[in-house]
Amino acid sequence: MRYLFFLVLVLTSLATNAQPAKAALQQSITRGKIVYNQVCISCHQADGGGVPNMNPPLIKSKWVDGDKKVLINILLNGFSEKVAIDGDYYSNNMPAQSQLTDQQIADVLTYIRNSFENKASAILPQNVKTCRKK
Amino acid sequence: MKIIKPFACLFFVLIWLNAFAQTGSKSSIADGNNAGLILPKSFAAIKLADNIGKSRHIAVTPQGDIYVKQLVANGSKGILLLREEKGTGRAAIIKSFGDYGGTGIAIKNGYLYASSDVDIYRYKLDDKGIVIDPEHPEKIVNGLLERHEHESKSIVLDDDGYIYTNIGAYSNSCQERDRVKGSPGMKPCPILDSAGGIWRFKADLPNQTYANGTRYATGLRNVVGLDWNKTTNSLFVMMHGRDQLHDLFPQYYDEKQSAELPAETMYELHNGSNCGWPYMYYDQQKHQKILAPEYGGDGVKQGGENAQDPVAAFPGHLAPNGLLFYTGTMFPEKYRNGAFIAFHGSWNRAPEKQKGFLVAFVPLKNGKPSGDWEIFADNFAGTNDITSPRQAAHRPCGLAQGPDGALYVSDDVKGAIYKIIYTGK
Known part of the structure; x- marks a missing residue:
């Protein structure tokens, strides 16, 4: 029921506020790029290509444009499991970035979900807040 | 139709x-294309093989066949044996075996030694340098630490029956939380008990573990390139210096400084050597050991009072993955007993351009530099304009010397094997 309510809310806001929503998305992407260049760029590189065998690429990655919670939790908690990403293994650990604010995490994730050949919905500060509480 | x-x-x-x-x-x-490489005058290169898989270290037999350690086993192709087809400039794979990926490979006293990221194996060779029983190697060492970061195990042997392996630190600078901004450095660094150094084992004793080995040298963040220097009868290693000075300490380092610092360093090691990681790094511009910022440093304060000085220092982040002391006679006198270094190429210089992707040479006399280092073979990447490492077509990783004195270089992007010869012309 809560989801239905949320859906109706989203649809209504889309119908009535399409232009402002688009502008908000663009602003989040712009802010996210600044965060990316400060925090992420040295490992994941300017083109999101990562470093072969070392740091995974963010390009067309289902880790990036997939489940929001998975992605948010990688930023909040870091990631050190050895898993294959498109058949390749990456050795460096992802450090937790929990020092960033909810807004910064939302912005940087929205930026990568809309860059490097990814196309996925925005992540909002309240999404981050929910994950951080757990 | x-x-x-x-x-x-x-x-x-x-x-x-x-x-x-x-x-x-x-x-x-x-x-004269030299397989796309840029070389000094009177040298030539051919690409013996390409696309054979991510090729890490290599070893050439007295007969001139090439053993290649593959990063990924892909079934039972962890080690490839290549033979040059005379006059064609190509080498064919004549054997593949080993169900483990890894980096280290070496030939000594009639055996081929090879490593995964956890174990070291050896295989008896016949009098033609061919592995006799590829399915049943002896496991010499097992259970070495592997925690993803700096996991590769390089190997080299001395003339006294010992094998040496790098156990890389699973950390950048021994922070409580690896690479997390603001997380302090641990003192003493607990990683150094079981990693961050070189361990020595007997070369002929099966099933050794940490308990059988000696921590030969410590304070080494990560070593990939290492070789035994016959003129000094000692072990030399190339250390990968720490990353991310600007990311973690923007108050002390701008992006340009962070791209150049710290040095990639060459050390001569003896039993008990300490090279100072994680408490310090080497600044090749000031020629000083600097206190690591995780331990109270600010880019100026010196540190590493108990740490030895490097033999040679190179620009930051170039990633020295191969080291070879040249003992052949094919190349001119200048190269004799000097060191070739395969630089894998950087990733930690962003937003500056990435550099490296070359083989360097430093002339040595009795294990000490007798001149400045220089670029020997360049343009493995195919371009100088690398902003992201994946743009590099090839990345040098392993080095070996052929029986005639030719220099072999492996690449671990798609797997090329280069042979560099002196033509005198």
Whole structure:
């Protein structure tokens, strides 16, 4: 029921506020790029290509444009499991970035979900807040 | 006819490609293209193989065959044996075996030694340098620490029956939380008990573990390139310096400083050597040991009072993955007993351009530099304009010397094997 309510809310806001929503998305992407260049760029590189065998690429990655919670939790908690990403293994650990604010995490994730050949919905500060509480 | 047409087209394309391939391979010896490499005058290079898989370290037998350690086993192809087909400039894979990926490979006293990221194996060779029983190697060492970061195990042997392996620190600078901004450095660094150094084992004793080995040298963040220097009868290693000075300490380092610092360092090691990681790093511009910022440093304060000085220092982040002391006679006198270093190429210089992707040379006399280092072979990447490491076509990783004194270089992007010779012309 809560989801239905949320859906109706989203649809209504889309119908009535399409232009402002688009502008908000663009602003989040712009802010996210600044965060990316400060925090992420040295490992994941300017083109999101990562470093072969070392740091995974963010390009067309289902880790990036997939489940929001998975992605948010990688930023909040870091990631050190050895898993294959498109058949390749990456050795460096992802450090937790929990020092960033909810807004910064939302912005940087929205930026990568809309860059490097990814196309996925925005992540909002309240999404981050929910994950951080757990 | 409609069906035949595409086939006919394909047929002619194949003939054309075949002709191209043949002229390509024949001319690769003579056409002066040097497989795309830039070399000093009177040297030539050929690409013996390409696309054989991510090729880490290599070892050449007295007969001139090439053992290649593959990063990924892909079934039972963890080690490839290549043989040069004389006069063609190409080498063919004549054997593949080993169900483990890894980095280290070496030949000593009639055995081939190879490592995964956890274990070291050896295989008896016949009098032609061919592995006799590829399915049943002896496990010499097992259970070495592997925690993803700096996991590769390089190996080298001395003349006294010992094998040495790098156990890289699973950390950048021994922070409580690796690479997390603001997380302090641990003192003493607990990683150093079981990693961050070189361990020594007996070369002929099966099933050794940490308990059988000696921590030969400590304070080494990560070593990939290492070699035994016969003129000094001692172990030399190339250390990968720490990353991310600007990311973690923007108050002390701007992006440019962070791209150049710290040095990649060459050390001569003896039993008990300490090279100072994580408490310090070496600044090649000031020629000083600097206190690491995780331990109270600010980019100026000196540190590493108990740590030894490097033999040579190179620009930051170039990633020295191969080290070879040249003992051959093919190359001119200048190269004798000097060091070739395969630089894998950087990733930690962003937003500056990435650098490296080359083989360097430093002349040495009795294990001490007798001149400045220089670029020996360049342009493995195919371009100087690398902003992201994946743009590099090839990345040098392993080095080996052939029986005639030729220099071999492996690449671990798609797997090329280069042979560099002196032509005198």
